[in-house]
Structure formats: C-alpha cells, structure tokens
Amino acid sequence: MARPTALNPTVDQVTARIRERSRQRRKLYEAHMAAQHQQGVHRGELSCGNLAHGFAGCDHAGDKDRLKLTNSANLAIVSSYNDMLSAHRPFESYPEIIKQAARGMGSTAQFAGGVPAMCDGVTQGMPGMELSLFSRDVIAMATAVALSHNMFDAALYLGICDKIVPGLFIGAARFGHLPAIFVPGGPMPSGLPNDEKARVRQLYAEGKVGREELLEAESRSYHSPGTCTFYGTANSNQLMMEMMGLHLPGASFVNPGTPLREALTRYAAEQAIRNTEQSGNYRPFYQQIDERAIVNAMVGLLASGGSTNHTLHLVAMAAAAGITIDWNDFNDLSAVVPSLTRIYPNGSADVNHFQAAGGMSLLIRELLDAGLLHADIPTVFGTDLSAYTQEPFLEDGKLTWREGPKESLDADVLRPVSHPFAPTGGLVVLNGNLGRGVIKISAVKQAHRVVEAPVRIFDDQNQVKAAFESGELDRDVVVVVRFQGPKANGMPELHKLTPFLGVLQDRGHKVALVTDGRMSGASGKVPAAIHVTPEAVDRGPLARLRDGDVVRLDAERGELTALVDTVEFANRGSIEPNLERYHFGMGRELFGGFRHLAAGAELGAGVFGGFEEEVLSRELEKISQEDQ
Ligand SMILES: O=C(O)[C@H](O)[C@@H](O)[C@H](O)[C@H](O)COP(=O)(O)O
Numbered sequence: 001m002a003r004p005t006a007l008n009p010t011v012d013q014v015t016a017r018i019r020e021r022s023r024q025r026r027k028l029y030e031a032h033m034a035a036q037h038q039q040g041v042h043r044g045e046l047s048c049g050n051l052a053h054g055f056a057g058c059d060h061a062g063d064k065d066r067l068k069l070t071n072s073a074n075l076a077i078v079s080s081y082n083d084m085l086s087a088h089r090p091f092e093s094y095p096e097i098i099k100q101a102a103r104g105m106g107s108t109a110q111f112a113g114g115v116p117a118m119c120d121g122v123t124q125g126m127p128g129m130e131l132s133l134f135s136r137d138v139i140a141m142a143t144a145v146a147l148s149h150n151m152f153d154a155a156l157y158l159g160i161c162d163k164i165v166p167g168l169f170i171g172a173a174r175f176g177h178l179p180a181i182f183v184p185g186g187p188m189p190s191g192l193p194n195d196e197k198a199r200v201r202q203l204y205a206e207g208k209v210g211r212e213e214l215l216e217a218e219s220r221s222y223h224s225p226g227t228c229t230f231y232g233t234a235n236s237n238q239l240m241m242e243m244m245g246l247h248l249p250g251a252s253f254v255n256p257g258t259p260l261r262e263a264l265t266r267y268a269a270e271q272a273i274r275n276t277e278q279s280g281n282y283r284p285f286y287q288q289i290d291e292r293a294i295v296n297a298m299v300g301l302l303a304s305g306g307s308t309n310h311t312l313h314l315v316a317m318a319a320a321a322g323i324t325i326d327w328n329d330f331n332d333l334s335a336v337v338p339s340l341t342r343i344y345p346n347g348s349a350d351v352n353h354f355q356a357a358g359g360m361s362l363l364i365r366e367l368l369d370a371g372l373l374h375a376d377i378p379t380v381f382g383t384d385l386s387a388y389t390q391e392p393f394l395e396d397g398k399l400t401w402r403e404g405p406k407e408s409l410d411a412d413v414l415r416p417v418s419h420p421f422a423p424t425g426g427l428v429v430l431n432g433n434l435g436r437g438v439i440k441i442s443a444v445k446q447a448h449r450v451v452e453a454p455v456r457i458f459d460d461q462n463q464v465k466a467a468f469e470s471g472e473l474d475r476d477v478v479v480v481v482r483f484q485g486p487k488a489n490g491m492p493e494l495h496k497l498t499p500f501l502g503v504l505q506d507r508g509h510k511v512a513l514v515t516d517g518r519m520s521g522a523s524g525k526v527p528a529a530i531h532v533t534p535e536a537v538d539r540g541p542l543a544r545l546r547d548g549d550v551v552r553l554d555a556e557r558g559e560l561t562a563l564v565d566t567v568e569f570a571n572r573g574s575i576e577p578n579l580e581r582y583h584f585g586m587g588r589e590l591f592g593g594f595r596h597l598a599a600g601a602e603l604g605a606g607v608f609g610g611f612e613e614e615v616l617s618r619e620l621e622k623i624s625q626e627d628q
C-alpha cells in the first residue's frame with residue numbers, strides 16, 4: 001500500500017491526471033448534454049396530443065394550467081420507494097410534499113417514474129443477490145424511461161441504498177441537461193449496536209444460540225423505517241452525494257419522520273426550481289459534476305472507510321459523466337487521505353453517533369481545511385462546497401443553516417486531520433499473479449492484514465458453511481470463492497460468510513477470503529481480497545488455483561500472490577465449471593444479456609460500455625484521417 005510520502009501524487013495531481021485522461025470523452029459528453037439542452041423541454045414542442053397525454057392524469061386544476069406554460073418549472077420525481085427497503089420506506093410520502101412545495105413556487109412536480117430497488121439485506125446469501133449488481137444498471141435504464149417523457153425542467157432523485165443511488169446517478173448523468181437534486185431519507189434511530197448484532201451472529205454460526213435469539217438481535221438492530229445504521233454502501237452513498245454537492249448541506253443523516261427531514265425535502269423541491277433555466281440560475285447536472293466532484297466523492301469515501309462497492313459503482317458513475325477513473329486513482333488518493341471516522345464495521349459507532357459527533361459539516365470542514373477536497377465545485381445549494389460546513393436546523397419552524405461544530409464531539413467516532421485514526425484511507429488496491437483486487441483495511445485490525453496460508457477453494461458460497469461446520473476450516477486458511485464475477489453469476493456479495501470466517505479468526509487462525517465476487521459495505525474484520533479481476537470465468541488466474549496452493553494476501557504492501565512456481569502456474573489449465581445453476585430461477589434467466597455484456601470489475605462491471613467511447617473512436621478515426 002502506498003505510504004503518505006512526498007512521492008505520492010496529491011489530490012490535485014490525481015484530479016489533473018483524471019481530467020487529462022478524460023479530456024476527449026468529457027468533451028463529447030458535454031457536447032451531447034448541451035445538444036439535449038438545445039432541443040429543449042418537449043412541453044414547448046410537444047404536439048397538443050403528446051402534451052395532453054403528458055398531463056391528462058393530472059387531477060389538480062392549477063397544475064394542469066401551469067403545465068401548459070413553459071415559463072413555469074415542472075419537476076420530475078424519480079423515486080425508488082418500496083416497502084422492502086427500510087431505507088426507502090419514508091419515500092412513500094415524499095411526492096405529495098414535493099408537489100405542494102412546487103405549487104407554492106408557482107410550479108409543478110410530476111411523479112415521472114419509479115425505479116426498482118433491491119434490499120441487499122433481504123437477498124444476502126440468496127439467489128436474488130445475483131441480480132443485485134445488475135439492478136444498478138436496470139435502475140439507470142428505468143430512470144431514463146421516466147425522464148424520456150421530456151416534460152421536465154429539473155429532477156429530484158429519491159434513492160438511498162446500495163445500487164440505487166449509483167443507478168440514479170448514471171441516469172441523471174445521461175439527462176445531465178437537467179438540474180438534479182438527490183433527496184435522502186436518513187438513518188433509522190439506533191437500535192442494537194452493530195457489533196453486538198455481529199456477535200450474536202457468530203454465536204449462531206457456532207450453534208451456541210438458536211434462531212429465536214438471532215432473530216431477536218436482528219430485529220432490534222433493524223427495527224423501523226430509515227437506513228440501516230452501519231456504514232455500508234447505502235450510507236457511503238449519502239456521504240458521497242453530499243461531498244459532490246448533490247444533496248443539500250447536512251441532509252444525509254437527518255432521521256426520517258422528523259420536522260427537519262420534511263423541511264429538507266420541501267426545500268429540495270424549492271431549490272430544484274431555483275436551479276432551473278426559468279429561474280435564471282440554470283444549474284444542470286453536467287455543468288456541476290466533473291472530475292472535481294468525482295474526486296471529492298473518492299476522498300470522502302476513503303476518509304470514512306466507505307464501502308468497497310464504490311470501487312465498482314463510482315467507476316461506472318464517473319463514466320456516465322464522461323470521466324475515466326481507475327483503481328490506481330483510489331490507491332493513490334488513499335495514500336494521502338487520512339482515516340477520520342470509525343463507524344461500524346470500521347468501529348462500533350453507527351451513523352447516528354457520527355452525526356452527533358459533528359457529522360458531515362465537520363468532516364467536510366476538516367477535509368476542506370486540509371486541502372483534500374475541491375471547494376470550487378458548483379452545488380445544488382447554489383454555492384460552492386465551502387457552504388457545506390453548515391448544518392441545517394429549524395428556527396421557529398423555518399429551515400435555515402448555521403456553521404457546524406468546529407471540534408469533534410466524540411474523538412472515538414470522528415477526528416480532525418491533525419489527529420486521524422490512520423494516516424491513510426480505508427481502501428487498498430492489491431496486485432499480483434492472481435490479478436488485481438481491492439481490500440477495505442479500515443475494518444481489519446493491523447494483526448490480520450497479512451495472511452499467508454494454504455487455500456481451500458469453493459465455487460459456491462454455500463459450500464463454505466458445510467466445510468466450516470465439518471471443522472475442515474479450523475486452521476490457517478485462505479478461503480477462495482471463485483466464479484462469483486459479473487459474467488459468471490452477477491457478482492453477488494458474499495457477506496454471509498463473515499460470521500463463519502469471523503469465528504475462525506477469533507479462534508486465533510490466520511484466515512482470509514479471496515474472491516472475484518463482492519462483499520457488503522458492512523463486511524469488516526476478516527481480510528478479504530475482493531473484486532479480483534480478471535474474473536475466473538474469463539480464465540482469470542483464480543481459475544488456475546488448486547486446493548493446497550499457498551496464497552499470501554498482504555494488505556500492507558498491496559499484494560495478492562499465489563506462492564506457486566511461475567512456470568507451473570502458467571501451464572496449469574483453467575477450471576471450467578458448469579455455471580448453469582446460477583443462470584435459472586429467481587429471474588436470473590432474464591439477465592443473461594447482462595452477464596454477457598458485463599465489463600470487468602475495474603471498469604465498473606456495468607453493461608453500458610463506455611458511452612461516448614464509440615463516438616469517440618469514430619471521432620478520433622476522423623481526426624487521424626484528416627491528419628494524414
Ligand atoms: O453493501 C452494503 O452495505 C450491503 O449490501 C448492505 O446494504 C446489506 O444490506 C448488508 O448485507 C446488510 O448487512 P447485514 O447483512 O450484516 O445485515
């Protein structure tokens with residue numbers, strides 16, 4: 001792992017190289033968005049028939065009259081509400097709040113469309129999890145379907161969890177001519193502490209407690225509407241949106257069902273209208289989000305020990321906005337961005353504790369003051385990011401903002417740059433003869449960051465439980481679960497393995513996981529080399545491993561190595577298992593096209609390709625011919 005030395009590129013240098021690397025595709029992206037803006041909102045161009053359809057369903061007389069006008073703004077609501085995700089449950093009431101707020105501004109809002117949302121907690125360890133990663137791109141497509149009515153002057157995106165915000169972001173980027181505000185719902189109040197929940201799970205894995213006790217602990221941990229309180233992918237999404245200026249300041253972690261939360265939702269609708277062209281302060285997504293915002297999101301993720309899933313999602317999100325980032329960017333930023341928070345699984349606190357300790361306003365203040373964030377980015381708030389050292393509050397029932405705390409209220413949860421938990425960030429990129437992968441070190445104790453042991457190979461995560469229960473894994477072991485990449489079976493999270501591997505670690509064994517699959521943002525203490533690419537089904541080196549080979553995972557040096565004779569390893573054939581069991585049932589037969597199209601992990605594992613890449617190659621071809 002790169003160390004914070006003078007040799008490491010600074011945040012500005014990484015930003016500059018991303019800008020240079022992206023120059024051509026970003027230019028094309030901006031041209032595409034400007035052209036979409038020129039075509040204008042259909043409301044002005046729709047033939048009467050189209051327009052009539054566009055508001056036929058509108059049962060509010062005033063709205064119908066305003067929709068005929070193009071000088072009043074019409075907001076699109078794109079929502080991921082459903083009853084399956086506790087985090088998205090609060091969104092049920094938001095559209096009406098937004099519509100009323102729009103009317104109050106002499107404008108309108110229409111529910112443009114819903115997007116699907118999967119709860120990874122419900123599908124964890126089940127076949128449904130194999131649709132999870134692909135659901136990100138389904139959500140992006142569903143966002144496009146909603147906005148393709150082209151009746152809108154701005155859009156509000158209602159989403160929180162894992163693949164939902166990334167999918168909405170990709171959709172928003174492709175409709176980048178529209179001003180966008182992301183509207184969060186906030187975390188549920190704290191319940192059973194996350195580390196106590198994890199302890200009961202390990203007891204259950206060892207057969208020391210029964211299902212009743214396990215369900216009691218889980219139900220006390222996840223107990224009401226709102227986002228789960230661990231710092232997984234969902235809460236990493238919130239932090240990143242705020243770091244990019246796509247949330248209102250301090251909107252991320254205000255609890256649902258509170259007057260402040262409702263006031264923030266209302267204000268988001270009003271602010272979206274203020275950001276439209278009609279308001280004279282046109283602030284479209286594509287002029288707001290460039291490499292600086294993307295780097296801000298990376299810095300925030302690294303400083304907070306955020307979800308490893310974003311080494312996939314952020315790559316796909318950036319690509320949708322014409323920006324190319326890679327894992328070396330994460331690795332170099334991680335070398336110069338200190339770890340400033342300890343939120344489960346990186347500690348025992350949860351996001352409510354983080355909020356109470358100073359929350360986003362203090363984290364952003366610390367990173368801005370240290371020159372680790374780009375302050376000069378346009379935000380949905382109408383300011384640059386420096387305004388995000390403020391926090392929202394109600395004064396006589398009216399929403400306003402004030403400067404947040406300048407000192408942490410709990411140094412066990414949130415610290416200043418001058419006294420970080422660690423001098424580097426929470427992620428490390430791994431290289432070696434098994435390919436490239438990532439590991440979240442912020443959740444792994446120092447003593448467990450280097451593991452060298454014989455491998456025990458599985459082609460299916462459910463085989464690990466049986467091996468654990470037979471006692472076969474009760475030793476130093478590197479558990480390899482392969483054929484879990486996007487082309488194999490949709491790249492599921494293998495978080496269900498955590499209790500078993502955690503028990504082995506607690507028994508004093510050296511244990512690690514190596515997989516071309518994913519882990520949850522909530523996965524923690526066991527060192528896991530994940531997203532290994534090229535994936536096994538693509539004849540990646542994992543397919544040439546054999547039981548008993550010794551593998552060394554060294555998170556300190558950023559290495560993942562099979563200690564096998566080079567020539568022998570190169571001459572081995574690749575295992576080619578029958579993966580059909582993954583391709584039918586629970587709708588997986590509908591995603592064969594996605595498995596076929598999926599890019600590699602370091603390219604974001606998406607199915608859309610490089611967006612402008614195709615046009616870019618033709619353009620570059622034309623340029624080179626003209627030069628000849
Ligand atoms: O990336 C993530 O953060 C996870 O996908 C998370 O959203 C998922 O729901 C976890 O599985 C929940 O954690 P538990 O399974 O430990 O409850």
Ligand code: SF4
Pocket residue numbers: 085086087088118119120121122161162227228232234
């Ligand atoms: S954080 Fe995970 S478990 Fe909680 S609601 Fe979101 S997807 Fe479901």
